Amino acid sequence: MMIPGVDGFMYPNEVELQWSILIVLYPYITGLVAGAFILASLERVFKVEAVRPTYRLALLTALAFLLVAPLPLQLHLGHPERSFEMYLTPHTSSAMAMFGFVYLWYLTVVLLLEIWLDYRADIVHMSKTTTGVTRLVYKVLTLGSDNVSEAARRVDDKVGYVITVIGIPSAFMLHGYVGFIFGSVKANPWWSTPLMPVVFLFSAMVSGIAAVLVLYMAAMKVKRLPIDMRCVDTIAKYLFYTFVIDFTLEMLDLIHRTYEADESFRSLDFMVHTRLWASHVLLQIGAGTVVPLLLLAATQLRRFAPGARKAIYSITSCLILVGIFAMRWNVVIGGQLFSKSFLGYTSYKMGLVTREGLLPAVALMLLPFAIFFVLIKLLPPWQHSEANAAD
Amino acid sequence: MRSTFRDAAHLLRPAALLLIGLAVFLVVRAAVIPKGFGKYGHYRAPFLETARSKPIHYAGQDACVACHDEEAKMRAAGKHAKVACEACHGPQAQHADDPTSLKPKLPDVATLCARCHEKDPAKPRTFPQVVTAEHNAGAACNDCHKPHNPHLD
Incomplete structure (x- = not known):
């Protein structure tokens, strides 16, 4: 009997994909968090002063996406209340259970604390200048302390530095884990490689940096504020470096697979040339990697006019985010399209308004932007307040 | 020294918040984790008692062989040697306890045999399998094959 969408031989449990578009969103969103945070750490730890204008923006981006990161998983699994069990009775041999703790650590000890410390002067200032409910919100956010003296700010700065230093390996763990989960599935040759966590990590950095770059330029456009060209040039430079490393790692993986040519190779090679041709070769490698890399390389080799540079950075960032x-x-999807017998292929049919369909996926992808909008209203990252300016 | 403490005192607030959060978590954890969880493994130890209190359904191979000597010998000599009696006859603990009054029903061969031997490309090629509709033309399987030793002489 022929099953629609299936070619060749599939084991019965392989015909329908278990991991849907929501599982695609999860590493994508987590990657944006890790990448944005690492960009923020450039200014804080590595003292790249030029990217200062995006420091706060990067932290808020990381927070907005981090709050949404577990939602695709919750929606995919159902019964979100059960996820709390992971904290109550954690299974120490499960990487997924341990990730719950990494997530909580990263959210509370790293990101919220760092944002609080950096914004404290502004929060105290707003708690005194606003009225009504807003004032109450800021009052709560001050945690009852209004000491923003120069000495207190110096303490904040030092503690913030330490937290960022701790935050870098935490961000690496946060996203390295996602790659680890795929890389450790030994039954799946498309996933099973120790390079997976490293490739995920660098692609996360690339996507996070691109996201902050495009958000910064878009925000400046909306606010009708001038774009700091030194800042975007520096971000683009780091984006280029990180992307070169990411591209090298992905090519290393590809060359290694091709040279090794184990029993799965013919099957995977066929899949890349047929079912994954558009999304892998055209979108990921062509439009999402080669084109942005060439554009970024061009900006490093030739000095374009600011207008052209802005256009190139915007196009590049968007292409990278798509790539x-x-x-x-x-x-995620590619790893489930081929049979473990290497004799057949299935296809992924995405629902539209089903629980794991396109509509919830689009809503989940828009949600971080809504949170981001609320966050920038509450904690404006544009200019430093008077309290900060006094530093 | 005192001024340093005063200027760092605000840090105690998020620290206290985290500690309160941790304390609430530990209290909730202590209250909701079932008693005996983790004593033997990643499950509730008292569940073993619950499991033990449930009625036993399967008698086990040895109990069947103890009485049904002839069937046991046939089965041991054929391809079904490693198929447990209760895999086809169903759970028979009650019958084993009271063999005279509780007689098990004979399985329906038309569905029983096909459960394993219906042709399926996912099965290993060496496994005996047939398209039942073509193979027996409506006849019962046990017209030709003896279920305890299905090989045709």
Whole structure:
């Protein structure tokens, strides 16, 4: 009997995909968090002063996406209340259970604390200048302390530095874990490689940096404020470096697979040339990697006019964001399209308004932007307040 | 020294908040985790008692062989040697306890045999399998094959 969408031989449990577009979103969103945080750490720890204008923006971006990161998983699994069990009775041999703690650590000890410390002067200032409910919100956010003396700010700065230093390995763990989960599935040759966590990590950095770059330029456009060209040039430079490393790692993986040519190779090679051709070769490698890399390389080699540079950075960032999404798609969906017998292929039919369909996926992808909008209203990252300016 | 403490005192507030959060978590954890969880493994130890209190359904191979000597010998000599009696006859603990009054029903061969031997490309090629509709033309399987030793002489 022929099953629609299936070619060749599939084991019965392989015909329908278990991991849907929501599982594609999860590493994508987590990657944006890790990447944005690492960009923020450039200014804080590595003293790259030029990216200062995006420091707060990067932290808020990381927070907005981090709050949404577990939702695709919750929606995919159902019974969100059960996820709390992971904290109550954690299974120490389960990487997924341990990730719950990494997530909580990263959210509370790293990100919230760092944002609080950096914004404290502004929060105290707003708690005194606003009225009504807003004032109450800021009052709560001060945690009852209004000491923003120069000495107190110096303490904040030192503690913030330490937290960022701790935050970098935490961000690496946060996203390295996602790659680890795929890389450790030994039954699946499309996933099973120790390079997976490293590739995920660098692609996360690339996507996070691109997201902050495009958000910064878009925000400046909306606010009708001038774009700091030194800042965007520096971000683009780091984006280029990180992307080169990411591209090298992905090519290393590809060359290694091709040279090794184990028993899965023919099957995977066929899949890349047929079902994954558009999303892998055209979107991920072509439009999402080669084109942005060439554009970024051009900006490093030739000095374009500011207007052209802005256009190139915007196009590049958007292409990268699409390309990295395609990469997550190809990993998650691609890994389920071929039979473990290497004799057949299935296809992924995405629902539209089903629980794991396109509509919830789009809503989940828009949600971080809504949170981001609320966050920038509450904690404006644009200019430092008078309290900060006094530093 | 005192001024340093005063200027760092605000840090105690998020620290206290985290500690309160941790304390609430530990209290909730202590209250909701079932008693005996983790004593033997990642499950509730008292559940073993619950499991033990449930009625036993399967008698086990040895109990069947103890009485049904002839069937046991046939089965041991054929391809079904490693198929447990209760895999086809169903759970028979009650019958084993009271063999005279509780007689098990004979399985319906038309569905029983096909459960394992219906043709399926996912099965290993060496496994005996047939398209039942074509193979027996409506006849019962046990017209030709003896279920305890299905090999045709």
